[in-house]
Amino acid sequence: MVGAVLALVASGCGAQQSPSSDGGGSAAGGGGGGDCGDLTINEQSWVGSTANVYVAKNLLENELGCTVSITKIAEIPVFEALADGKVDVILEDWQHVKLYKKYVDDLGKVKQAGSLGVTGHIGWYVPKYLVDENPELASWQGVAENSELFQTPESGDQGQFLSGDPGYVTNDQALIETLGLNFKVIYAGGEASEIAAIQQAYAQEEPLLFYWYEPQWLNAALDFVEVKLPKRTPGCDADPDNVDCAYPDYDLRKLYSSEFAESGSPAVEFVENFKWSNADQELVSQLIAEEKMTPEDAAAQWISDNKDKADAWLEGISS
Amino acid sequence: MSAVTTARPAIRARLPHLGRSAQVGVVLAILLVLFVLLENKFPWPSGLIYPLNKRFDTLYEWIVDNQNSHWLFLYFFNHIANFLDQLVAYLNGVLVWLSWVGVTAAATLITLRWSGRRVALLVCGSFLSFGLLGVWEESMETLALMLSAVLVSLAIGIPAGVLAGRSDRFDKAITPVLDVMQIVPAFAYLMPVVIFFSVGNPAAVIATVVYAVPPAVRITALGVRGVARESVEMAESLGATRRQVLFGVQLPLALRSIMLGVNQTIMMALSIVIIASLIGGGGLGDTVISALSFLDVGLAIVASSAIVIMAIALDRATEAAAARMDASRHPEGGLRTPRFSARTLTAAVFVAIAAFALAARAFGIASFPDTVGVGDFIAGIINDVITWVQDPTKPVYPVTSWLGDHLVLWGLEPLRVFLSDSPWWAVIGSAVAIALIVSGVRQMIIAGVLLTAIGVMGVWGPGMDTASQVLVSTVLTLFFGVALGIVAAETPRFEQIIRPIQDALQTLPQIVYLIPIVALFSVGRVPGVIASVLYATPVVIRLVVVGIKEVSPAAVEAARAFGASRAEVLLKVKIPLARPAIMLGVNQGIIMVLAVVIVAGLVGGGALGYGVVVGLQRNEFGDGAVASLAILALGIVLDRVTRGNLQRRSI
Secondary structure: OHHHHHHHHHHHHHHHOOOOOOOOOOOOOOOOOOOOOEEEEEOOOOHHHHHHHHHHHHHHHHHHOOEEEEEOOOOOHHHHHHHOOOOOEEEEEOOOHHHHHHHHHHOOOEEEEEEEEEEEEEEEEEEHHHHHHOHHHHEHHHHHHOHHHHOOOOOOOOEEEEEOOOOOOOOHHHHHHHOOOOEEEEEOOOHHHHHHHHHHHHHHOOOOEEEEEEOOOHHHHOOEEEEEOOOOOOOOOOOOOOOOOOOOEEEEEEEEEHHHHOOOOHHHHHHHHOOOOHHHHHHHHHHHHOOOOOHHHHHHHHHHHOHHHHHHHHOOOOO | OHHHHHHHHHHHHHOOOOOHHHHHHHHHHHHHHHHHHHOOOOOOOHHHOOOHHHHHHHHHHHHHHHOOOOHHHHHHHHHHHHHHHHHHHHHHHHHHHHHHHHHHHHHHHHHHHHOOHHHHHHHHHHHHHHHHOOOHHHHHHHHHHHHHHHHHHHHHHHHHHHHHHHOHHHHHHHHHHHHHHHHOOHHHHHHHHHHHHOOOHHHHHHHHHHHHHHHHHHHHHHHHHHOOHHHHHHHHHOOOOHHHHHHHHHHHHOHHHHHHHHHHHHHHHHHOHHHHHOOOOOOHHHHHHHHHHOOOHHHHHHHHHHHHHHHHHHHHHHHHHHHHHHHHHOHHHOOOOOOOOHHHHHHHHHHHHHHHHHHHHHOOOOOOOOOHHHHHHHHHHHHHHHHHHHOOOOOHHHHHHHHHHHHHHHHHHHHHHHHHHOOHHHHHHHHHHHHHHHHOHHHHHHHHHHHHHHHHOOOHHHHHHHHHHHHHHHHHHHHHHHHHHHHHHHOHHHHHHHHHHHHHHHHOOHHHHHHHHHHHHOOOHHHHHHHHHHHHHHHHHHHHHHHHHOOOHHHHHHHHHOOOOHHHHHHHHHHHHOHHHHHHHHHHHHHHHHHOHHHHHHOOOOHHHHHHHHHHHOOOHHHHHHHHHHHHHHHHHHHHHHHHHHHHHHO
């Protein structure tokens, strides 16, 4: 009896759709038809990435008739996912050069899909109210001399340097050691908890020195001042344990799996064309993180306000 | 076992005058003196470090290079991965086909059939709430993943448990393996799992299975062993073969235990849903992580509450089913003679489920009515509460930040300095001495070897840092756990109130409440400590309650007859008699605390947890592997020291 029901269930299931691991799997509808098919984009753990993914998803589904599924695999394991085709595309990679060598150059399973157009910048920041009080805190020398200002019970007799997700690209430990600063790096664990810590410091106007970056929606909401680090010189950060200069600007990259790149899907061309600015991305991120819009709605709003940009990505794609 | 017990009288004879706690005190006093005299004079010598992390890195490189050509991958791991992928996809397909109507009907009717009316009502409400909260599809993905993991876990766990229950030798061989699986934090084996099985559902299932198998094996073995020897002997005297004894006597009588094993397996599986999402598990974990990434703690809590609700529903259902199996074995226990045969009822249940599903399709209500508003509304309220609590001008923050700061200044930091700046040989020496006093020679050797291994792998400092965090968390956990456990054992109403809270704390993913905790206690070691206390306390409460309740009523009656007051009965009779259970609570508390050490690494706790996190997130495989091994070593040291104690008392 049980067997019979299961068989019934199975056949019904087969008739409905091939069992797919992404759940409901709404039928690819609307738009141009074509043979776009399914593709999977990975969303990373920061809001900017959510903004990229949902704008792309909206256009891919509504204009090109693709079915987009989203995964949320962590930054490093996602390369493995790209390599075996579980994930087709990541839209914002902060140049994991070591992994490029392995997966792009050596194994040839992942390909670069060009620049996202967004420039990533990493640096050390302090709240503006601190600099207003003490202008010398806008440079690393000033911060170095005032390390006691940043002491917390956790950092002991050193100053506290607040960092974010242990997985993000950082040179902070090496910078602190090479420059001979009396600071201790404390990780907040992720973007969200770092923001919680920053907001708490702002609410009380407490001193705080932290790792931060742009594009990031919070930059529009709170006044940050970037601490000047020593100028970049050639090779100054070649040895990861011995860094004495500011972070470079990162040209954020799109990556796709080789399999997807050769699939002939119109989505491939779209992913290559997809390119926007820091301001565009921050706008969508802010709608999501601050205005608490759903990522879908935020993306839809940006698209209807920026028809020209969206059209440019779609131009010439046979659909 | 027997070697340990025979060794003990000899040791006792040599140290006759001091009590064991006094002996431990002496050891600690000596360590303190050495610390004061020789602080920082003897850090772990660099000559005694073996670069194990480099070896792991080499291995990792080899795997990445060969995973598409080597037979081991082509013919072994890939097949497992494909099988699991299909299993999850199939179950998911079934759930999608059943639609919300069919799934809810299935859950309700199955619980009605095997667990009873009240639980069926609870289960029905729970499943409807997934839809109401607006996370039906995600819940089903998680359910499919979890069911697959539970099926695989039981397929491995029950046979292994039966074997372990019947063969002492197998039991001895498998126990350390199970310890390893339970102590190594799930986070630590994500990367190896990804390397062998790639990302996605198979990897998520494997990661879950590794974590969920141990309770299945242990509880099954316990159940098989617990079958009264007379029953087995009687069957044997009647000429039953080993096989007949197993299937005719041992398994049926152990069924209740096996059902409890299923119950624990489900709870374990649900507790790592979020972690599984990091390697492509999907479902509710994705919703939670995504909500957290844009700071929507309310939404994250709503999505996590679906995990909690699922856990509570399945827990109560399997527990009630286990209880019924017990009752049905003793017909005089008051069960009415069923009107229909069991088989007819079962058939009716499945026919009804199919009918519900088909009807839902026919009437076009296969997708859950749109109730997005409900989830959003609740999320909004939660967000408002959190904003209020975090506001530094409101009364909560000043208290929490004071507590957090002083926990660091008076607890965590002094203890860390004490452990890591004392001469390393003195720390190992004291640990070995304490292990000898408390648990005997064998455990002493294990403790000594593993602590030395931590140093040899080059992570002595972080190891001692983690040890200090675990010790502080354990003290807090025991304080709250024992206190609340005693209250709960004495006042049934209090127990009823805290039970769902306990379940929630055990299944609610820690990262969900980390953001408010960071805002309230600031970053550093404290959020990790709080997360581990929240996670481990429920287990201690549970064990204390069980221990006190199981104190023989005769002893309590006797004390009452002598005119003892309620407080006297509690303090002089119940608690002393419940000591073995409370000691088990200590042991389990430490293990649970250790499981959350990784989370501490994520939020500024540093130490070994950070090493593991970096291993996964920055592709430092070797460092991550070494940190995981060090956590494992530390866990076994702490476990063995306290467990040795336990065995001796319970004898």
